[in-house]
Amino acid sequence: MEFAMDGLACALTAAIGLAVGVSEILNRYQDEPFKVLKTFPALAYVLVNALAAILALVFVDAFQWIDNTGDIRSFLTRVFASGLGAMAIFRSALLTVRIGQRDVGIGMQALLTMFLESVDRAVDRGRAVERAKFVLMLMKDIDFDKAYAILPAFCIESLQGLSAEAQQELIIKIKALKEDTGNNTEIKSALLGLTLLNVVGEAVLRTAVDQLRDRISLHEPGKA
Template identity: 40%
Template sequence: MQDFVAAGALGALVGGAELASRYRDRPSALLGVASAWLYVLLNAAASSGVLWVVHVFGWRFGTASADQAAALQVLVSGLAALALFRSSLFTVRVGDQEVGVGPNLILAMLLGVADRGVDRMRAKDRSQQVTRVMRGVRFDKARVALPAFCLALLQNLPEQEQRDLAAAVEALGTSEMTDTQKSYALGLLLINIVGPEVLQSAVGALAEEISEPAPQAARTLPQSRTGTDSITA
């Protein structure tokens, strides 16, 4: 029984790590999405099922020691969800695309449901965060400096994601949206990569260069008293 628990836990860890990689700015948002839990449990069940098959056929993977065989069986079964849910039995052409039919189709469906659940739950919060952080930021001033500064704060961002961000910012620059709309959209692009805290810190550091100057309050000069006031003895 312990072997099945260990294999299931390893499979659940694999599924959870994959989901967390899709929502790197806030992985904790997955805790409130039922479809995310279902995906993790499905990975755990698949790993336990593979371990059952391994025990039925007595696969020892070439090891003579019973302890080594048990550990290797758990390890192989726990990681089997990676291969199982990404395999397709055959492909069919739908329009101009080839769609794989098999366990990977279940994976894609569950990930799609999880994506929609997380997006619906976080939409209001993300809107409030972006409008608060990016209020007053001029897109024409921030389109180069702010992404460059945010990316410099991160040390391990893949080059492909950097190129994708540059292409998205370039597309924003050529769109017909207003400067404020472009600024908020830029904030959404960056918050997906660096998170709200880093974005707020970067905007604060570059505030003088990328923000609109604050309107100066009109100063009211005190009116001088005229000589109409009479001096009474």
């Protein structure tokens, strides 16, 4: 029974680490989070969180920081203290140093940040071609000035859970595209598509463009 409980403790502690890692990936890559979760770097990051939680449980038991009496209260205390404690320590910094315009945490947080940045680069490289092809095909023959007026608002209203901060950040980026005089309407339309894709995802963007195509196309309906 004790062995079974220890095995269950490891499994549940690892599950806490997995849940935290997955939630971070889902929040970090909001456009297509489940696609990202299928990539090796993202899976590796989630696994690191699970291993950190298990390692914390090993230390808790090895140094007897929490008495393992075998009852349910002791069991749950060990599991949650190890799982949540590992996540807190893993994201903590002993001190913060300002380097240039950036605050850099010294400690376990620095390792986690480096790992996340490597995940970012790997995921971006893996998805860049796919995203570029999708946007260029979808936004082909779209008039930027027409799309600017209605497409962002349509996408924002389609997402009921988009925060006010995220909406404001999106609006600022789109206004910057509007004020850009260095690119033609084709390039600006593609950039608009990429900007919206990062927030609303492929399904919402495709649906919005398809529904509004007659109103935002470079060509009038029925004309090539």
